[in-house]
Amino acid sequence: MQTSDVVPDPNNADVDIDIYGWVLEHRTVDVDVVAAGTGREVEEVRRSVSRLRASRLLHVSPIDPTVAFAVAPDTAAEQLVAPLEAQIRDQQRAISGIREDLGRFLPHYLGRRSTGESLEVLESLEDVRGALNRASLNCATEMLSSQPGGGSRVPEAMQEALRRDETMLQRGISIRTLYHHTARFNGPSQAYVAATSVLGAQYRTAHELFGRLIAFDRELAFIPVSDGSWGAVVIREPSTVAYLCNIFDQTWDLASPFSPAAGQGLEEVAREIHETIIRLLAAGLKDEAIARRLGMSLRTARRHIADIMQELGAGSRFQAGVAAAARGLLDLEGGVGVEVEGESVQPS
Numbered sequence: 001m002q003t004s005d006v007v008p009d010p011n012n013a014d015v016d017i018d019i020y021g022w023v024l025e026h027r028t029v030d031v032d033v034v035a036a037g038t039g040r041e042v043e044e045v046r047r048s049v050s051r052l053r054a055s056r057l058l059h060v061s062p063i064d065p066t067v068a069f070a071v072a073p074d075t076a077a078e079q080l081v082a083p084l085e086a087q088i089r090d091q092q093r094a095i096s097g098i099r100e101d102l103g104r105f106l107p108h109y110l111g112r113r114s115t116g117e118s119l120e121v122l123e124s125l126e127d128v129r130g131a132l133n134r135a136s137l138n139c140a141t142e143m144l145s146s147q148p149g150g151g152s153r154v155p156e157a158m159q160e161a162l163r164r165d166e167t168m169l170q171r172g173i174s175i176r177t178l179y180h181h182t183a184r185f186n187g188p189s190q191a192y193v194a195a196t197s198v199l200g201a202q203y204r205t206a207h208e209l210f211g212r213l214i215a216f217d218r219e220l221a222f223i224p225v226s227d228g229s230w231g232a233v234v235i236r237e238p239s240t241v242a243y244l245c246n247i248f249d250q251t252w253d254l255a256s257p258f259s260p261a262a263g264q265g266l267e268e269v270a271r272e273i274h275e276t277i278i279r280l281l282a283a284g285l286k287d288e289a290i291a292r293r294l295g296m297s298l299r300t301a302r303r304h305i306a307d308i309m310q311e312l313g314a315g316s317r318f319q320a321g322v323a324a325a326a327r328g329l330l331d332l333e334g335g336v337g338v339e340v341e342g343e344s345v346q347p348s
Contacts, residue, residue, distance in 0.1 A: 012048065015040060019048040020057055024070035029060060056080060118237035125230040129160060132214065132222065136164040139216045143168060144248050145177040146213040158192055169199035178248070178255055181205045181273055182296045193258050204255035207272040208293055210247050218245050277304050278324045 018038050023029060026037065029049050035042045049068075052058040056076035061067035122128045136143070143165075165175055175196070183189040183205055193203045215221040221241045225231040235241055273294060280290045291301035312327075314320035 012051065015044060015048050016052055019045060020052055020070055023052075023058060023068050027069060028066055029058065029068040030066040033066075118235065118240075120234040120236075121225065121231065122234060123225075123229070123231045128222070128230065128232045131232075131234060133164060135216045135220055135222075136168055139168055139173050141217050142174045143176075144213070144215040144218075144245060145175070146209055146211065146248060146251070147177060147179055147183075148209045148212055149180065158188060162192060162195060165196050165201060166199060169196060169201055175201040176248075176252060177201065177203050178209055178251060179203065179205045179258065180209060180294060180296070181207050181256075182294065182300075184259065197258075203258035204252060205258055206251060206255040207276045210251060213244055213248060215241060215245055215248065218242065221245075273304070274308065277301070277308055278320070281305065281308070281320050282324060 018040065019034060022034055022038050026033075028034065031042050031045045031049070034040070034049075035045045038045070040048075049058065053060065056079045057071050057073065059069045059071050061069075122131055169175060179189065183193075193201075197203065212224050213221060218241060219236070219238070221235040221244050222232045223235065223244070225233055235244070276294060277290060280293060285293070287302050287305060288298060290305070291298045294301065296304075309315075309320055312320050312323040314323050
């Protein structure tokens with residue numbers, strides 16, 4: 001039974017309300033009498049009575065079909081809702097049964113795929129998403145996330161992550177996320193941040209990130225596998241999880257609060273990106289490595305590099321490094337860090 005089959009049509013609400021009020025007062029559904037009393041057409045009354053009976057708002061006497069009683073709306077609603085609620089209960093029992101039946105296989109799955117109790121390798125994107133969903137449901141206090149790559153996350157994955165994050169925020173879970181500066185220029189990332197910030201999530205950006213990480217309650221962490229696939233490594237070993245969370249905290253303290261590209265801080269963000277590219281060029285990194293480090297597309301990275309080379313009047317990377325050093329643009333003490341491979345995995 002479809003709800004639309006029993007609930008009065010809103011397009012005919014005025015007619016149905018008139019007929020319902022007439023029957024409530026006069027207790028008759030004699031179409032001629034009702035039509036005369038309400039000023040409605042006979043056929044219009046007949047259709048309205050049919051709708052009202054289907055929605056349980058009218059009860060016609062089994063003895064005299066012209067006699068009818070108006071039923072209280074909440075009573076009619078209970079009559080219509082009862083079978084739907086029964087169906088929902090049946091479906092809930094079926095869902096519980098499926099979870100219970102398939103849950104018996106979980107110990108065997110974990111026993112085969114785990115490398116000890118503190119480490120588990122998930123090879124497929126479906127397994128990663130399932131594990132993240134379970135972790136978010138069990139999360140009690142805090143989720144930390146580092147998402148390199150600017151706006152490169154898959155839209156479907158972002159929608160799924162948005163649902164998870166909103167649910168956790170509504171439960172009072174603290175959420176902090178790091179992005180590359182380039183995320184400020186990405187529309188979907190801006191929309192994602194705007195949607196969850198109003199619920200209490202916090203976001204910051206940095207010109208360089210240490211890698212991809214999702215951690216729950218400082219007890220469970222997800223990092224990408226090193227083969228460039230969509231898999232992930234689940235870490236439960238306390239010291240390792242604590243180490244990863246400390247790296248996150250240090251990066252967070254140095255990062256800038258997220259704001260759209262047109263907002264405050266754009267000039268500072270652009271300057272940091274510019275200086276970082278100069279340092280990476282001087283260190284000899286290739287265009288692909290620079291793009292990956294800064295979370296931008298290869299095309300965008302090459303455009304920045306071309307602008308910098310032109311600004312420095314350099315014909316080669318070596319000349320660019322010399323010119324940058326001469327202008328005091330290189331932080332020779334700080335170095336350029338270590339290139340991190342295998343960050344194509346997007347577990348969320």
